[in-house]
Amino acid sequence: MRLSIHLMAMPAVCGRAWISKRVSAIKPESKGDGKMDPRLQEALNGAGENYIAPFFWQHGEEDGILQEEIEKIYQSGIRAVCVESRPHEGFCGPSWWEDMDLILRECEQRQMKVWLLDDKHFPTGYANGILAHKDPALRRWEIREQHVDIMGPLKDGAVLAEGRCRGEDRIIAVLACERIPNGEKLTGRVLDITGGLSDGMVYFDLPEGCWRVVFLLQTRSGMPEWRSLYCDPLSSESMDALVEAVYESHYAHYRQYFGGTFAGFFSDEPCFGNNDPEDAMPSLGNRYYAYPWRDELFAALEEELGEPALPLVPALWFDLGPRLTAKFRLAYMNVITRLYQRNFSEKLGDWCRAHGVLYIGHVVEDMNAHTKTGCSTGHFFRTLEGQDMAGIDVVLHQIIPGLAEYINAASVGYQIADPEFFHYTLAKLGASHAHLQGLKQGRAMCEIYGAYGWAEGLKTMKWLTDHMLVRGINFFVPHAFSPKFPDPDCPPYFYGRGHNPQYRDFRRLMEYMNRMCHLLSGGVHKASAAILYQAEAEWSGADYMPMQKVAKRLYDAQLDYDFIPSDYLERARVEKGQLCLEQEKFPCLVIPYAECLPGSLLKKLNELSARGVSVLFINQFPAFTPAGERASQLLAPSPTLQTISLDSLPAWLRNRAMDDVQIHPANLYLRVYHYVRNGLDYYMLFNEDVNHDAMVSFSCKAFSGGDYLAYDAMDNYLHKQTAAGSKIMLRLPPYHSLLLIFGDAGELEIPETARGWDLPPVMPRMAPATAVNGPWQVSLSTEEEYPAFTPYAQLETLENMSGKGRLPRFSGHFRYETVFTFPAVAPAARYFLNLGAVGETAAVTLNGRTVGTKLVPPYRLEVTDALVEGENKLCIEVTNHLGWQQRDMFSRFLAFEPSGLLGPVQVTEEKNQSV
8 A cells, every 4th residue: 555645734523633644545356346335434524324312301400401411412522412301390391392492403503403202211111191081991901810720620609709809800701621640730721701701700511620710800909100101003093192291292392393303213112011020021821921912902912813812811921732832822922023113113203213213222121031021022023123224222330341241239129140141232223233134224222321320431331332333233322411510310420510530531432432333333334143033932932042142143253143023034035055134134044942932933044045045943843823733744855954062163164164253262252343334344343351362363354465454433543554464463451452454445634643563463572661759749620620630649659549538529639740751762763651540531742742542441651752861841630530529329229440550651662573
């Protein structure tokens, strides 16, 4: 590659003045279409689009406070907000419209977008309480069972029916179900004895054997009041109430903003809501539980089943034998999840698009809730089908850096977080839906940072951001900006009414987020495998392997994947033996072990295999279908349809060149995401290990040697690199991410400071380090006092400033000043200041020159232009998080790392040495 370097004036971008050098076209042997990807230049220039819409909480504050908060959001580099009404008592009343008037005016002046969380409070579906004044039939119903066990034979026997119903409850039917001894399984033989109801009793004749007399109750009596007033997603007319109460009312007030400043609506955690107080995520098969119901379900179930539904309804609670249980439960879940899709998600999405705005949001996905009723909606993909973005959230310590192999305590209701779900499933669900449904246009949203507590500083936030980006998330709803302080409701808050000492550097994280989202949007994701979504296997009640077991085995070996629901296989294409959906192409489809799968699905898998797609069943084939067929009768084992052990799966893919990336030596925590746009191959690499460098040899199919680009989006540095062969040596520190870019990038204007060999892809050769030992003059400043500092102490050695005997309740800024002597500065060398350990962000000035700011390790900054021979005056400002002062309840689940400058501090001379 030839470099033509010239100076040119460029505007200040993100607070930094730029001079540039022009990099001519990069043409390695890998593919390229000769077109520059404009997004790469836009990211460098700070000219990309906005991909961030933080929650903006409302409590009815004064106009001036709202205006200030909007300005602080704008100053963070963010160009949208998502207004959350939950704490606002006047939602859809006069005070609400006054506040929304102001918010829309202020955002329009700043060319910011406004999203609206679509209800008075979460979960969406309350419809601002409108159902309290409408036909009670529009409200939710549930079905619950009560049972009595009777020994037969018994002629003209009776059981008390009176007293089983309360309020609006009614008995739907009474069934006598034959039992199997020793346990609670039923034979599947069912007698309808509903006709025996009379005068508070049910009369019956029973044959010999033990019979469970099951009362099926349509009920609301077990619901808490708030849930009884929720719209019913099983009813289209009921869901119209939400449209009327929230969507239409806002359109009536703000029609002129729709499609412009008003961007759309956000549904937050809608659910079926049938959970027991002790179980937010009820599976099917729990006796006495209530499940979503309406009378209209009978007709839909009979159409789905092809036979009368009533005798099979007890399968909601009891085992009627493998075939009948699977048959009814699959039919029931198919019916209610498709009704949800049509009546909730698609209804709201269609309304929004008809009015020029978008529809986004998420449900509760936690710990496999996405396939259940209760706090969720039964099927992740059907639930979000009508949305314009896929959506997930991570809150309440569900993901904690460094704990990918450990179940961790969390402040969620179920108390623990399973890493196999949260690290290997959650983000990939959202990204998969974005990749596989055209309506999404590749957009995957994550609500992030919420309810971690004030101990969640920028260091943790940056790690969580990269965790999501490298898995395919490219739109974020940070949680949150609140005009109230202190606000104990789910902190942290990014501005904190001027009390958060890390707010001044929050902009750097948001700029990084926008750059990365800009580069990881609008293209095509590349994966090594598709994994079948587990819904039917779980619903059947038979044995199954959670899909995260497969996901973890692949992802730890740098084998990327998407989850595919069976619905989507009906529209899949096969091209040259690859499974194709939208623009995604998968070399193989992996089926996690399932004892029972629908026959129609098995036939489809057989068809795909016959057309050349590699279909791999983990461990063994299914045993049966809900229709009673033996699965072996529907499958034709072949080289493209076979079983494989989970342990053998990664090697099988590599041996058949289905892998994209090779890493040596193996590294469980180096995450890789491959994205293609305009002929450029982007590989995002993120070291999720919080303690150790990732030192590996990296190779991929998109690169066979020559020139390539390495982009550090945090510091906005683009570097030209060269590799003699196809292997690239990488040293990626903890918390660090990097984009490797292969292809013809055209001519790019990049910062003059982007010198091609100081990034981790090349190992520097270091001369002996010069220690900076102090003594250190330490001064303090709270965020409210900044930039005024008060002298604190002189330290001979660095120590934890929040430790015993120091300042364990101080949150703010620590200024460290010292003078050190440097022996000699070589004209051709480059020099770096290494701060060692820091808690938590650091800004450095050397000899009066601003050197830079670091939010995460490694705390290493180039000081070549500021370092002089002889005496050097060094000033380091370290900022900790607000958790030390606030000590809020949410922060109980995070480690409080030491505060201040911990060192060792060194100056090193580095010389280029390609490895």
